[in-house]
Structure formats: structure tokens, C-alpha cells
Amino acid sequence: MRPAEKREHFRRRRPYGITASRGCELMSLPCSTFYDAAPVAASPDDVVTRMRAICDEFECYGYRRLGAALRHQGIVVNGKRLRRLMREHDLQPKRRRRPIFKNLTKGLVVARPNRHTGGLDDAPGLIIAPERLAA
Known part of the structure; x- marks a missing residue:
């Protein structure tokens, strides 16, 4: 008899006064098997x-x-x-795309750090050298 069959047999025919642990011991069945829910067979x-x-x-x-x-x-x-x-069934997940940011500081000459001149389109935190502003 399989453990699932033993469990169902014991659940249906357990005499009054026998505890679950004693019944499992008599049927050589672990208590965890008795208390475990039967898996759902799904189509x-x-x-x-x-x-x-x-x-x-x-x-x-x-x-x-x-x-x-x-x-x-x-x-x-x-x-x-x-x-x-x-x-x-074509249930593949959508790939997460990370945003690509433009490198605003590429080719810039920094005069000194932690200063900002220029508009909002310039790289924040940088002073652009005067020769780059003329271009």
C-alpha cells in the first residue's frame, strides 16, 4: 500500500480513541505524511x-x-x-530593457570639479572649458 492510500485508509477508518500519532505508528507511516495535504492532480x-x-x-x-x-x-x-x-503555448516572459542614457560628458574638458555652468542640457556638476563653449 502506498503512503497516500494508507493515509486515506487511516483517515476514513480511524477508531475512536486512537490518536493520529499512534495510528501512524501502527501503520508505519510518518506523522508528516498523515498531516500533509494530498497534491492536486491537475490536467x-x-x-x-x-x-x-x-x-x-x-x-x-x-x-x-x-x-x-x-x-x-x-x-x-x-x-x-x-x-x-x-x-x-508561447508564454515566454517579456524581456526587461534597461534605459540607455546619453553620455553628456563625452569629449568635454573639465576646468574644475563640482561647478556647473550652462543650461539644463549640459552635464550637471561640470564647468565646461571656454574653448568648448565657443564651438
Whole structure:
């Protein structure tokens, strides 16, 4: 008999007066197995439906965060299976793009530090040498 079958048998037929720990000891079953919730067997279609709902709400979630969200809902899915289902159903996360900033100080000659002259378009914190201002 598998541990899950033993657990269900003991839950259904536990006589009055026998504690859970004593019953587990008699059936040679760890107490953690008795108190552990049985995993939910979900069909692949149900898993994909839930994955789509999560990916619609959080479009940057990868397979690890998606797996954590599914576990939070009570569905345990293997990471390899998650990656395969995401690839097959085109649920790949959007890549986060970092902004590219212009280098405002490129080619500038600094006369002295921690001074600013010029408008807001110039690099803050710099004094631009007079020969650069004439250009």
C-alpha cells in the first residue's frame, strides 16, 4: 500500500480513541505524511489555463516565478514541464530593457570639479572649458 492510500485508509477508518500519532505508528507511516495535504492532480489543460491567467496579469514572470504562483494556488508542476508548456503555448516572459542614457560628458574638458555652468542640457556638476563653449 502506498503512503497516500494508507493515509486515506487511516483517515476514513480511524477508531475512536486512537490518536493520529499512534495510528501512524501502527501503520508505519510518518506523522508528516498523515498531516500533509494530498497534491492536486491537475490536467495539462487546467495548468495551461492557469498559466495564461498568471502570465496575462504578470507578463514578466519566468518559469520560476510562475511555478511559485502555481504552487501558491495548490498546483505543483515540475520546472521542466513548466518550461516546455511555456515554450509550446508561447508564454515566454517579456524581456526587461534597461534605459540607455546619453553620455553628456563625452569629449568635454573639465576646468574644475563640482561647478556647473550652462543650461539644463549640459552635464550637471561640470564647468565646461571656454574653448568648448565657443564651438
